Amino acid sequence: MVKEIIQINLDNEMDLILAHKRCMKIAEMCGMASSFQTRFSTAVSEVARCAIAKGTNSLLVLGLNIKKATQKEIIAVITDSVDLKNCSPEAFIYASKISGNIQYNYANNQSETKISQPISAPGLLSEAKIKSIIDYFKFEPPLSPYDEIRKKNIELIVLSEKLTESENKYKQLANTIPILICVLNERNNVLLVNESLENYLDLPFLSFDRKTLINFIHPEDIDNLLEGWNKAKQNRSDFLGETRIKSGSNYIWHLTSIIPNKAEDGSFNSWLVYFVDINAQKMIVETLKDNTELKLIQRELESANSKLRFKNKELEQFAYIASHDLQEPLRKIMIMLSRAGEHLSEDQKKNYYFDRITLAAGRLSNLITDVLNYSRIDNKTQQFEEVDLDDILVEVLGDLSLVIEEKNAIVNVNPLPKVLGLGTQLRQLFYNLINNALKFTTIQPTVTVNYGDIPKDEKLLGSPENYHIISVADNGIGMDSKYSERIFDMFQRLHERDQYGGNGIGLALCRRIIENHNGLINFSSNPGEGTTFWIYIPKK
Known part of the structure; x- marks a missing residue:
């Protein structure tokens, strides 16, 4: 076990003198004979002279090596970043x-020379004696004015190193904590900025004024911040506020503190400015505020929905009663027209406009029926069930068989899926679409019902795999895409009544049916090129 007594930096000839004298003194205090004191000190001095002349960062450490109670020695260790023995082999030969x-060793760009001298009477060198030797050199009076100056310099260097270490620790702490910090003087000059704040800045932060702050502070917060800063200077007081600081393309809320930076005597001429991130807390507060407003809106919506459901129920009842009450006198009118016409000739019927009256009454009857059907579409009182669309198409084509036969139409129906829905409404849907395809044409009608095709450039709320996609295509007159926003509205007609029949409710009824099934319907068409209606029915 080695107990260090003293260290000596080997820089110049004065250090060589100190090394020699202290080697002699330690040897003397350990009870060595004069000849051994001289031999040990001279050997150390030879290597030390080589280190001073040719070495770099040379250091001599003198100590006592206690191998065991009966075996103790003085040891001198000289370290250097140069291969001393290679630089001056003669000196090492003489020292040996x-x-x-x-002993000499050189590795990893570091040389180490150990010179030892056994103590002849190790028993006399007790623990108390060793401590007294260490204390002697700790409080040893200077050997010369140079030694005194050197001691003071060493003390100053130690203090400087401790101060630098302390400053580095505080600087590291200031740079690593997640707080943005700067120091200002009374003339608005920025004296210091920590790394956390520098990371927010695109430009150097030199002055605490509007021109500089606009680079990273939200424009709406600058006036409040500068007003607080001016009051803090005038009143020698603190300022606390909230500021938004730019981070990329966003602004992050920070709690801003401006605090006088007081010295030990109570005076101060600078201020500490802290910006602490409170964005998460602000978002929570805003979210709670939004939730409160959302609850109020939700209650208002629930109230409005309740009133709307009541009005819809009233409207549905009105539509049913009105259509029933209108159909009854209309049927009587048509019956009386039929009976009155039995005794009239064809010329008399034309003179009394019997054909026009009968046609108008028929249109009115169809209109009342369509309005009633439209008002009855509601799935809230009906349960969805599995519907085989192949069976639905068989029924629809049966109903339209006379029209198909009359127009010599070609109807192609590919296998269709089973879907979840309401059979009566889906039957009405396909009836209207195929009937339109047969109606709006000037040539032999061709209608194709297909399953699984996906239209180009289609934008859905979800993946196409979530829908049954069915198309109904015809070779009819087609229509312009500019009508895509109104074609499914009630009572919308794109042609004169005398060109093509209908009352403009059919496609509105189709859209309401498909929306009732949580699906979508749209079309693709060009004038003279036919029309394809696309039906999307959710699989779940």
Whole structure:
């Protein structure tokens, strides 16, 4: 076990003198004979002279090596960043002749020379004696004015190193904590900025004024911040506020504190400015505020929905009663027209406009029926069930068989899926679409019902795999895409009544049916090129 007594930096000839004298003194205090004191000190001095002349960062450490109670020795260790033995082999040869106990090692750009001298009476060198030797050199009076100056310089260097270490620790702490910090003087000059704040800045932060702050502070917050800063200077007081600081393309809320930076005597001429991220807390507060407003809106919506459901129920009842009450006198009118016409000739019927009256009454009857059907579409009182669309198409084509036969139409129906829905409404849907395809044409009608095709450039709320996609295509007159926003509205007609029949409710009824099934319907068409209606029915 080695107990260090003293260290000596080997820089110049004065250090060589100090090294020699202190080697002699330690040897003397350990009870060595004069000849051994001289031999040990001279060997150390030879290597030390080589280190001073050719070495770099040379250091001599003198100590006592206690191998065991009966075996103790003085040891001198000289370290250097230069291969001393290679630089001056003569010095090491001479030192080895003087002292036979010398070891040398050079590795990793570091040389180490150990010179030792056994103590002849190790028993006399007790723990108390060793402590007194260490204390002697700790409080040893200067050997010369140079030694005194050197001691003071060493003390100053130690203090400087401690101060630098302390400053580095505080600087590291200021740079690593997640708080943006700067120091200002009374003339608005920025004296110091920590790394956390620098990371927010695109430009140097030199002055605490509007021109500089606009680079990273939200424009709406600058006036409040500068007003607080001016009051803090005038009143020598603190300022606390909230500021938004730019981070990329966003602004992050920070709690801003401006605090006088007081010295030990109570005076101050600078201020500490802290910006602490409170964006998460602000978002929570805003979210709670929004939730409160959302609840109020939700209650208002629930109230409005309740009133709307009541009005819809009233409207549905009105539509049913009105259509029933209108159909009854209309049927009587048609019956009386039929009976009155039995005794009239064809010329008399034309003179009394019997054909026009009968046609108008028929249109009115169809209109009342369509309005009633439209008002009855509601799935809230009906349960969805599995519907085989192949069976639905068989029924629809049966109903339209006379029209198909009359127009010599070609109807192609590919296998269709089973879907979840309401059979009566889906039957009405396909009836209207195929009937339109047969109606709006000037040539032999061709209608194709297909399953699984996906239209180009289609934008859905979800993946196409979530829908049954069915198309109804015809070779009819087609229509312009500019009508895509109104074609499914009630009572919308794109042609004169005398060209093509209908009352403009059919496609509105189709859209209401498909929306009732949580699906979508749209079309693709060009004038003279036919029309394809696309039906999307959710699989779940």
